[in-house]
Amino acid sequence: MRRDTQNVLLVLLGGALIKISATDLYLRYVKPGNKWYLLTAGAVILLLAAVSLVRDAWQARAGARRPGPAGDGHHHGHGEPHSPWLLMLPVLAIFLVAPPALGADSVQRASAGNSVTTTASTSADFPPLPQGGAPELRLSDFVARAVWDRSGSLAGRDVTLTGFVVHRGGAPELARLVITCCAADARPMVVRLTGAPDLPSGSWLRLRARLLPGSATAADGYTPSVQVLDAEPIAEPTEAYEY
Amino acid sequence: MASPTDTTGNSSASDGTPVGEAEPDDAAAARNDPGQPSTATPSSTAAGPDTATTSTTAASPSTAASPRRSGWRRVTSLQVFSAVLVAALLLQRPLAAALDGTSVRIAATVFVAVCVQALPFLVLGVVLSGLIAAFVSPAALGRLLPKRAVFAVPAAGLAGAVLPGCECASVPVARRLIGQGLPDAAALTFLLAAPAINPVVLVATAVAFPGEPAMVAGRFGGSLATAVVMGWLWSRFGRPEWIAARVRQRVQPGSGGARWWVFLETARHDLVGAGGFLVLGGLSSAVLNVAVPASWLEGLAGHLLLGIVVMALLAVLLALCSEADAFVAASLGALPLLPRLVFLVVGPAVDVKLFALQAGTFGRGFAARFAPTTLVVATVCGTVAGLLALGGAR
Numbered sequence: 027m028r029r030d031t032q033n034v035l036l037v038l039l040g041g042a043l044i045k046i047s048a049t050d051l052y053l054r055y056v057k058p059g060n061k062w063y064l065l066t067a068g069a070v071i072l073l074l075a076a077v078s079l080v081r082d083a084w085q086a087r088a089g090a091r092r093p094g095p096a097g098d099g100h101h102h103g104h105g106e107p108h109s110p111w112l113l114m115l116p117v118l119a120i121f122l123v124a125p126p127a128l129g130a131d132s133v134q135r136a137s138a139g140n141s142v143t144t145t146a147s148t149s150a151d152f153p154p155l156p157q158g159g160a161p162e163l164r165l166s167d168f169v170a171r172a173v174w175d176r177s178g179s180l181a182g183r184d185v186t187l188t189g190f191v192v193h194r195g196g197a198p199e200l201a202r203l204v205i206t207c208c209a210a211d212a213r214p215m216v217v218r219l220t221g222a223p224d225l226p227s228g229s230w231l232r233l234r235a236r237l238l239p240g241s242a243t244a245a246d247g248y249t250p251s252v253q254v255l256d257a258e259p260i261a262e263p264t265e266a267y268e269y
Numbered sequence: 270m271a272s273p274t275d276t277t278g279n280s281s282a283s284d285g286t287p288v289g290e291a292e293p294d295d296a297a298a299a300r301n302d303p304g305q306p307s308t309a310t311p312s313s314t315a316a317g318p319d320t321a322t323t324s325t326t327a328a329s330p331s332t333a334a335s336p337r338r339s340g341w342r343r344v345t346s347l348q349v350f351s352a353v354l355v356a357a358l359l360l361q362r363p364l365a366a367a368l369d370g371t372s373v374r375i376a377a378t379v380f381v382a383v384c385v386q387a388l389p390f391l392v393l394g395v396v397l398s399g400l401i402a403a404f405v406s407p408a409a410l411g412r413l414l415p416k417r418a419v420f421a422v423p424a425a426g427l428a429g430a431v432l433p434g435c436e437c438a439s440v441p442v443a444r445r446l447i448g449q450g451l452p453d454a455a456a457l458t459f460l461l462a463a464p465a466i467n468p469v470v471l472v473a474t475a476v477a478f479p480g481e482p483a484m485v486a487g488r489f490g491g492s493l494a495t496a497v498v499m500g501w502l503w504s505r506f507g508r509p510e511w512i513a514a515r516v517r518q519r520v521q522p523g524s525g526g527a528r529w530w531v532f533l534e535t536a537r538h539d540l541v542g543a544g545g546f547l548v549l550g551g552l553s554s555a556v557l558n559v560a561v562p563a564s565w566l567e568g569l570a571g572h573l574l575l576g577i578v579v580m581a582l583l584a585v586l587l588a589l590c591s592e593a594d595a596f597v598a599a600s601l602g603a604l605p606l607l608p609r610l611v612f613l614v615v616g617p618a619v620d621v622k623l624f625a626l627q628a629g630t631f632g633r634g635f636a637a638r639f640a641p642t643t644l645v646v647a648t649v650c651g652t653v654a655g656l657l658a659l660g661g662a663r
Binding site for chain 1: 350353357358361371374375377378379380381382383384385386388389392393396473479530533534536537540541542544545546548549551552554555558559587588589590592593594596597600601629
């Protein structure tokens with residue numbers, strides 16, 4: 027690949043990183059903490075390409091007027107690999123397609139049940155829930171409490187959960203994907219719903235629910251069952267994943 | 270995709286005029302043997318890595334004397350590039366529709382995610398590489414480590430703890446260290462140790478396995494042992510010629526303001542070089558992410574040895590970033606801790622993404638020898654470290 031083509035490609039690549047981190051698009055792929063890494067990396071890539079483009083143009087002009095060592099950078103020469111062309115793939119994917127955040131399809135493909143750490147947390151790790159109302163809990167927190175918290179902080183309490191519906195045979199489930207670095211390491215967290223409205227897989231719900239006692243054991247794959255008290259369909263949130 | 274004018278020899282080509290001496294890259298590459306007499310003159314202020322590393326062929330008489338193909342306007346890579354862009358824009362709708370299949374859509378998201386996650390680390394790596402090329406003299410580098418390989422290798426391994434990044438950052442840095450004259454064995458040990466034992470990764474492991482500090486100890490010990498054993502193996506059996514000759518072309522650091530040009534040019538050059546291979550790695554990781562069935566992990570619970578082998582292979586295929594793999598391992602609750610520790614030790618040392626980066630940076634011959642050996646060594650070291658740290662198989 028020629029040097030000027032490389033630089034144009036780098037401009038696009040840096041632009042793509044800045045574009046997704048300046049909007050909320052990057053949340054489909056990585057966690058919020060990566061925003062500043064992405065902006066910085068995009069800016070550095072743009073800078074490298076821009077400096078190189080300007081310098082080459084300047085040297086080409088200087089070289090045309092006065093051929094000499096300064097204008098005589100042997101930039102190509104040794105059968106450079108074609109591999110830089112591959113950089114077009116993420117650029118095109120980001121600008122043209124911008125693949126959606128992972129969702130119900132990924133949960134469908136995962137094995138049933140929740141994958142929770144075997145190293146038991148203790149009840150001391152769970153502060154008491156806020157008094158009154160139906161406190162908002164992340165789905166992963168709710169599952170962790172349902173599985174490990176023996177202090178009974180969830181007993182008889184209403185909680186508010188947000189996630190998307192998944193049908194995998196059996197009862198409908200409310201699911202959320204948890205990521206640590208990027209979507210490649212997404213792992214599902216699910217709760218089983220009783221009394222949920224009939225909605226297709228992938229619909230997002232915000233619901234008030236209560237844990238059914240005796241669920242979330244090894245026997246049911248650490249999947250809590252909840253009684254749905256109230257459900258409200260919502261649009262997919264910008265932060266589709268939990269972290 | 271062919272970009273037939275890669276061999277155009279100077280920046281006058283940037284105005285888009287086809288230059289006559291263009292010829293197929295293979296021919297030019299074949300001529301690019303290190304035995305060519307160098308006519309490099311690093312006197313100009315334009316001394317970037319391209320100038321310094323490629324001048325052997327660019328200025329070699331054989332290239333200049335190559336048969337000219339006049340009368341046929343060569344398509345430049347910029348034209349191909351523009352054509353691909355236009356085609357992609359026109360085909361945007363069908364392209365998006367093609368991505369509608371479930372697996373393809375998941376793979377597309379994972380692919381972009383891997384690239385977006387890794388690019389900042391690659392940028393960090395090439396910036397460090399540029400700084401090393403411009404500001405660290407080979408002599409200073411030589412003083413950093415003990416003279417004898419037996420001691421230099423473990424020292425390089427421990428030095429890996431100071432580069433907080435994933436494997437994408439350490440490949441360009443290790444390449445530049447070799448280029449600036451650090452012994453191969455020490456640089457390769459650094460390459461393996463840096464992504465595995467830096468503080469960020471160890472803290473992430475501790476958070477993912479609360480109440481199991483043995484996992485952190487096992488990971489540190491297993492990964493450091495892998496890096497050091499590989500370094501010793503290289504200094505005993507490794508051959509310098511297994512590493513592509515271009516890696517050893519030393520950049521002329523220049524002086525004063527010229528250093529900053531060297532820095533910019535080295536960073537840009539390494540970014541373009543490694544970026545494509547990072548994309549290749551992301552692509553294979555995305556495909557495997559979708560293709561590896563979840564059922565692989567079911568039914569492994571009772572089989573320790575099989576579990577270790579499968580987890581080592583999974584670490585290679587999934588190519589997770591070393592800061593995230595602990596959380597994935599922690600979530601595989603059905604498995605004993607030992608196979609999961611092997612997963613953590615193998616992952617940062619060898620995976621498909623790293624293999625692509627190594628092949629692109631150090632040459633395919635290197636990667637084909639280094640990666641399989643690393644897999645075996647890492648699996649053994651991870652198992653032994655796990656048995657010691659966890660106090661047996663559990």
